[in-house]
Amino acid sequence: MMEQFSSLKNRPAFKFFFFGLFLLGFLLFFGLIGALQYLVPGLFKDYMSFEKSRPLHVTAAVFWIIFSAVGTVYTYLEQRKPDRIFSLKLMNIQFYIMSIAVIVILITYFFGIFGGREYWEFHPVLAVPVGIGWVLFITNVVKSVGTIKKQPVYVWMWLTGAVFFLFTFLESYLWLIPYFRSGIVGDMTVQWKSYGSMVGCWNMLIYGSSIYLMDKISGNDRYSYSKIGFLIYFLGLFNLMFNWGHHIYTLPAPKYVQYISYGVSMTELLLLGRIIMLWRSSLTTAKKNYHLYSYRFLLAADVWILLNLILAIMMSVPAINVYTHGTHITVAHAMGTTIGINSFLLLSFIFDAFGIKEKISARRFTFAYLTVNISLLIFWVALIVAGILKADWQMHQPEKPFAEMMSMLRPAFIVFFAAGAGLAVGFLIIVYKIVKHYRP
Ligand code: HEM
16 A cells, blocks of 8 residues: 555656545545434534534535546646646645645634635635645646647647636635625625536536547547537537526526526537437447446446436526525535536546556446446435425425424435435445555
8 A cells, every 4th residue: 555655756646536535535424424414403513513514525525526637637638648747846736735725624624614605615715725726737737738739629628627717716706805795696696606617617627538538448539629529618618607697596687697598508408419419329339348447437427417417407497496496406416416427427537547447346346336326316316306395395385384394305315315325335435446456
């Protein structure tokens, strides 16, 4: 084990993966605590209340995605053209600044120190090292890419994701300036818009990497220079800039903003159509590559993209959004996408980067893989059911007391917890196998 870790000196990109995997284990633990607290309200109230377990879980989840996405972009940049990483030293500095910041953030949560908002609940001072780390990332990526001439679509996606992330990250802190804080509607609009766009940015890093990987597995670069690849890039960019509209339906913003954003969200249908086509053609190659663990996670992500898009598009319909807002359907959407799409794709990249496909027994892998996928489906459906019950209460039975509504949701929460435990076990087996079988 020591030998494995000391080898990371020469491979700073992999440090991001290992730290990401640590965060994955961490977030699973606090997710389970949070789910238990749904079942037993007030559990561990004195030292680990839901107000602490939730941000510990969610912040670790966000940084698991960010660290692994950064590790992937660096790894693939290096694979494309060895010696083309601008500076390993800068990469190391970025890693230490950001990982120390994350550890401090998690520690402050344990002590009940907050001061931020939603996904960034930590004290705003701690956003400074995260932002500095990101500037180093942009510098390293831009310098490593060199020229923008004749670049494949995934390089465009990496550049866009990296640059826009900084922009939206800064935007999510505009509330610190009194001018933006003074009007509640404006304040919330900027806030929710920035979160929507931020997700769009890390998706650019991750989807770009998946295009790189798909081409790598199929042994050609047809897709990364194709017209349709670039079309999807522009559609993604468009959505990154404007799809946030459905985040603000419930705010009294002008109606035209809502209609435009609804229309923009619908452009995602185009993406859906394209994905279904891709999926059909990928089925024919499925057999050939089925032994590749990274390929299997790509396949799983494909199915989850479909399921989540159907849910997201339904949620974008204003008449439905009025119902789903503030219910567990939103949580199903957030976790369905960050687990089924983001986490599965990231694991796919890690399997590919570490090249450990043959070392893990196929039976064990398949067991963990099926456990994760089946549990996630049950987990996701349980949240949607809880959300529908709550929406019905909000709209049709407001006279029923809150406590009575919560007890109505209890069976869904029991299933949610049990499936969550299955999900955690499946993921932990995979993480354990990856760490155990990693060889420099
Ligand atoms: C890779 C695995 C996971 C990821 C990436 C993930 C991600 C997230 C995210 C992004 C949220 C915020 C949702 C929102 O703001 O609407 C969230 C909330 C939550 N997650 Fe997870 N999650 C994971 C696994 C789990 C597991 C295994 C459990 C345990 C059963 C769990 C339980 C929860 C709970 C209880 C919440 C709080 C929801 C609320 O505020 O009511 N998560 N998770």
